Amino acid sequence: MLTARDLHHARGLLAGVSLTLAPGQVVGLAGPSGAGKTTLGRLLAGHLSPEHGTVRLDGAPLPAHGFCPVQLLPQTAELAVNPRWRVGRILEEAHTPGAAARRAFGIRDAWLRRYPHELSGGELQRVVILRSMAPGLRYLIADEISAMLDPLAQAGLWHRLLDHVADRGLGILAISHNAALLRRLGGAVWHLENARLRDATPVPASGRAAGLPLETA
Numbered sequence: 001m002l003t004a005r006d007l008h009h010a011r012g013l014l015a016g017v018s019l020t021l022a023p024g025q026v027v028g029l030a031g032p033s034g035a036g037k038t039t040l041g042r043l044l045a046g047h048l049s050p051e052h053g054t055v056r057l058d059g060a061p062l063p064a065h066g067f068c069p070v071q072l073l074p075q076t077a078e079l080a081v082n083p084r085w086r087v088g089r090i091l092e093e094a095h096t097p098g099a100a101a102r103r104a105f106g107i108r109d110a111w112l113r114r115y116p117h118e119l120s121g122g123e124l125q126r127v128v129i130l131r132s133m134a135p136g137l138r139y140l141i142a143d144e145i146s147a148m149l150d151p152l153a154q155a156g157l158w159h160r161l162l163d164h165v166a167d168r169g170l171g172i173l174a175i176s177h178n179a180a181l182l183r184r185l186g187g188a189v190w191h192l193e194n195a196r197l198r199d200a201t202p203v204p205a206s207g208r209a210a211g212l213p214l215e216t217a
Ligand SMILES: Nc1ncnc2c1ncn2[C@@H]1O[C@H](COP(=O)(O)OP(=O)(O)OP(=O)(O)O)[C@@H](O)[C@H]1O
Pocket: 010, 011, 013, 031, 032, 033, 034, 035, 036, 037, 038, 039, 040
């Protein structure tokens, strides 16, 4: 279980944010630009330490060294790789994905000899995603990872990713401005605004037909 308790950060940007992400759970995170979604993602992945509050994995702090079981996937894959390393070396930074895993993420053998700038943004994003899938991975924080892709490529990326996280029982927090995408992921949707997090999960159409209260949407 990944838990955040009473997070306060950046002088009021986050003020008392608590959440729990369970293994196998898929959650969307929405909210206006500048609300602090990326900052929350960085806190959850241990890239930042909160001014107040705690982030725990199964009750313990995130490891200070080595591979972190909570991995942050940034929107811009170019910023997450060493531009002087070939793609093959980047891919094997934390583990050695086999040919089947590379195929599952649509990574071609010819790319392994290229440098990051010789791949498109979407191609490099797939490399960064597969790199994060080391055996110790438990939770993924996916920050706008498909924002630069066309709708078909976006659907393909999420299809691959959701298949993989389901197979391994990983938890995923998907940060996006795209409400339709977050609905399609099929899990809860949280909304961050005015320093607070609230559950904004849409009520399914069948729920409305059954007369469930719309206030829960
Ligand atoms: N340590 C800090 N101190 C003060 N302000 C900060 C700090 N860190 C981030 N900010 C500000 O907090 C805001 C939130 O940034 P963040 O990138 O987390 O938002 P976001 O919800 O992900 O936005 P977007 O949807 O535009 O990507 C920004 O206005 C940023 O300038």
